[in-house]
Every structure is written in structure tokens, then in C-alpha cells.
Amino acid sequence: MIERSRNSVIIIGGGASGVLLTAHLLRSDDPGLRVTLVERRESFGKGMAYSALLPDHLLNVAATNMSAFPADPQHYWRWLQQKQIVSADAGPVYTPRSTYGRYLQELLEGIAERERTMGRLRLVQQECLSVTTTQGGVEARLADGTSLVGHVAVLATGHDEEPAPGQNFAVRIGSAEDTPLAHDAPVLILGTGLSMVDAWLTLEHRGHRGEITAVSRRGLLPWPHQKGHPIKLDSADIPLGTELSYFVDWFHKLVRETEKAGGNWRDVVDGLRPFNQRIWQNWPSTAKRRFLEHTKAWWDIHRHRMPPQIHARVNQAVQSGRLKLLAARVLGTESDNGDRLVKLLPRRSRDTEILRVGRVYDCTGIVKDVSTGSIAVIRSLTDRGLARPDPLRLGLDVTLDCAVIDKNGAASDRLFAVGPLTRGTFFEIDAVPDIRNQTARLAGRLTQRAAPGFR
Known part of the structure; x- marks a missing residue:
């Protein structure tokens, strides 16, 4: 019809x-x-x-x-x-x-x-x-x-909403595949950003007491929000269309100048927000690729921050060992008697590690x-x-x-x-x-x- x-x-x-x-x-x-x-x-x-x-x-x-x-x-x-x-x-x-x-x-x-x-x-x-x-x-x-x-x-x-192709060994938190899990089962979370924090909060709410390891290439946790005073910028102040290295040097210099004036990096990041899309669109393709490969992880933890009360809870979990952050790459996985064996290569190491977990959660973000x-x-x-x-x-x-x-x-x-x-x-x-x-x-x-x- x-x-x-x-x-x-x-x-x-x-x-x-x-x-x-x-x-x-x-x-x-x-x-x-x-x-x-x-x-x-x-x-x-x-x-x-x-x-x-x-x-x-x-x-x-x-x-x-x-x-x-x-x-x-x-x-x-x-x-x-x-x-x-x-x-x-x-x-x-x-x-x-x-x-x-x-x-x-x-x-x-x-x-x-x-x-x-x-x-x-x-x-x-x-x-x-x-x-x-x-x-x-x-x-x-x-x-x-x-x-x-x-x-x-x-x-x-x-x-x-589905895990990325090639990661069918992982499930999304709260999905139909996220079936009941033994409370003491070790868990691996792929990603250490805001989606990982949501998954960890969900597991905490369920009363999960098993070891939780979150892995990403750099193992970085987002920073908390704080009240600040975003600096005022004009488009003429921003080096549009430059290569990434030049832009990063300019950004670091601006942070240092802001800190000398009594501010902090949040004031710079928030002051740039109205121009972020224009900055991205004016970068040459080489700068965009280098940003995604080398800089995005650092940008994300400063730009996409957590509410202070949630950051305090996550940070306390990391300090107490209830949540472990690991900088590593996943090289492969295999199933073993209902568990999942995950082969990891830690950052700046040549020696691989095998992690046995009851479940792998995909919190890597976008497909x-x-x-x-x-x-x-x-x-x-x-x-x-x-x-x-x-x-x-x-x-x-x-x-x-x-x-x-x-x-x-x-x-x-x-x-x-x-x-x-x-x-x-x-x-x-x-x-x-x-x-x-x-x-x-x-x-x-x-x-x-x-x-x-x-x-």
C-alpha cells in the first residue's frame, strides 16, 4: 500500500x-x-x-x-x-x-x-x-x-546500537545479549570513555563484584566538569586550515597563557567550543587523519567530561582497585569453557597478556x-x-x-x-x-x- x-x-x-x-x-x-x-x-x-x-x-x-x-x-x-x-x-x-x-x-x-x-x-x-x-x-x-x-x-x-563488525565477541550493556552474569565473574570493557563509565555504573547497580578491567589504546579516563570562565575568542584568533602540529602548538601556548592569567585548560577548551566544527572543516585531510590517530583520545577526555559526582565515584573505584584501567590493544579472543580468553598487547610492551573473563562489553563508541x-x-x-x-x-x-x-x-x-x-x-x-x-x-x-x- x-x-x-x-x-x-x-x-x-x-x-x-x-x-x-x-x-x-x-x-x-x-x-x-x-x-x-x-x-x-x-x-x-x-x-x-x-x-x-x-x-x-x-x-x-x-x-x-x-x-x-x-x-x-x-x-x-x-x-x-x-x-x-x-x-x-x-x-x-x-x-x-x-x-x-x-x-x-x-x-x-x-x-x-x-x-x-x-x-x-x-x-x-x-x-x-x-x-x-x-x-x-x-x-x-x-x-x-x-x-x-x-x-x-x-x-x-x-x-x-550493535557492536562494530569484528567485535561480535562483545555485547552492548543492556542489550538482549547482556544476559545474567555471575556476580563474581571478571569482566572486560572495551573503551575507557563515557560509555565505559555508563557500563561500570550499570554493573555497580546490579551488585556485580567481579574484577572489572577497562581497556583502550591509551587507558585514559575523562576529566570532571568544573565551573570555569571560558575565554573569549574570535575566528581571527584561531589558526584555521593549518597542519595538526601547528594547531596543537598554538593550543598548548594558549593554555599556558590562560593559566598564567589565573585560568585553566577547561577555559580554553570551552572557549573553543563555538569554533570546533569550523576548525575540523578547515583542516586538510592529513590533519584530520592525524588527529583521529594520535590526538583524539587526549581531546576526548578534556572535551567530553563527567559530572563531578560521577568522576569522584569512578576515581575512587580506580584507586581501590575495583576498576582497572589498562592501556593496551586487543589482538584476539577465543572461547574456553564458557569464558572468553582475550589476548592483549599492553602499550609500550612487546609481551602479550591473556585475560580470562566471563564477558566482554563493547563501549568503543561509534561504528x-x-x-x-x-x-x-x-x-x-x-x-x-x-x-x-x-x-x-x-x-x-x-x-x-x-x-x-x-x-x-x-x-x-x-x-x-x-x-x-x-x-x-x-x-x-x-x-x-x-x-x-x-x-x-x-x-x-x-x-x-x-x-x-x-x-
């Missing part, structure tokens, strides 16, 4: 990126606009990021910077006060991620109620298997055999190649050449306007992408403050109006 609609935008993915784009699109007063939001999960708004139920799974961004709207930066903060979750005079607050998922759900519910009489919003709970461009627009084929037809489709599928990932609609697009991975294979190749680029290098005027799928072009596009800006701009383009809050 083919279901046709009027002047319409089909958004594939109803997590944070999809809901934010929906909210920005429907700020338009165009009565002919139709938005269809397609989500395969049972609920809209949460996605993978905000489905976490533990109260210890906190946002890594302060609540005052988590508004859905760039032009109304206090929107989330007011909602928290209205729900009596925080007081107006509270200091820096890092709310549970489940609370933010509830905020996005209620935001969408409010939009749906407002649009009920005009019929401009439709919510569809189905998995989208493929998207095809047609003479008049796009057709999205759903798992139940029906199709949606519109003028434009926007991919907002977020992160791949390295979306064309081989588990998201059906993305694989379908890349298989047919309607989309291609970006040159670094961090996500889909898109223009600065979020238009999807096909295998021949042509930018589509009917297929777009937002959120983590676009990290190859925007790099820092995982956090809500970045995604809300991106979706507001794209909504402005798709509705032929200036996006609110942008100059």
Missing part, C-alpha cells in the same frame, strides 16, 4: 535528533507543511542516549545548556523547575538522562496536541528499511510493507563504517549508491547544508541527514547543543525561512 501526503518532510529516527528537527520544522506557520516522524522503538524522544533508566546515568552537559531551542536557552531549565525537579537557585545541575528523555517526549506530545487540528504531524512507529528518490520526491519503505511518500527525507537514526553497520536504511542507501560514507568513514558524506552525497559525489536535494550520522562533516555533532543548532538551520532551509536564533 502506498500512502501519499502533501508537501511533506519524512524524518527517519525519532530520538533526540528527530524530535528536535520536528520541533524546529513545526515552528513554521506554513499550513501546507506535513511532518512524518518514523521511529522503530516503542517510544519517541528517548533513542539510545536517553533510554537509560538508572538515576546515576547523568547528562554530561549542565542542564542550563540542554534546551531544545537555540533562541530559548532556558527552555529545559524552566521545564525542570515547573516539574519541581530543580530549584531556581540550584548550582550546576546534571540531570539523569531519563529525565531529559521525558522532556523530549513531553515536548513532542505538546507539539502533537497543538497540531492535532491542522494535521501537520504524524507519528509512525515502524522500522524504515529503505528510502528511494522518485520523480516527485522520496518514498520510504517500512517493515510492515507500507510506504510513505513525501518531498524530502531526513535521516536521523543516531548511533548504531567505524556506517555502510557495514546494523541500521537497515543506511545500509540500503550505501548499497544502492544513493549515499556514501565520508572519506574518514565516520558517518555519511554530507554537505555543510546536511545534504546527502551519493557515490558519484552529487549532493541530493531530497535526502538529508542530521546528528551523529554527519560526524564526518561536522565532527562534534553528538551533544544536544550542537544538534539543536544543526536541526534549526536545516529546518530553516526546508521551510524557506530564517532559523530562529541564528544570525
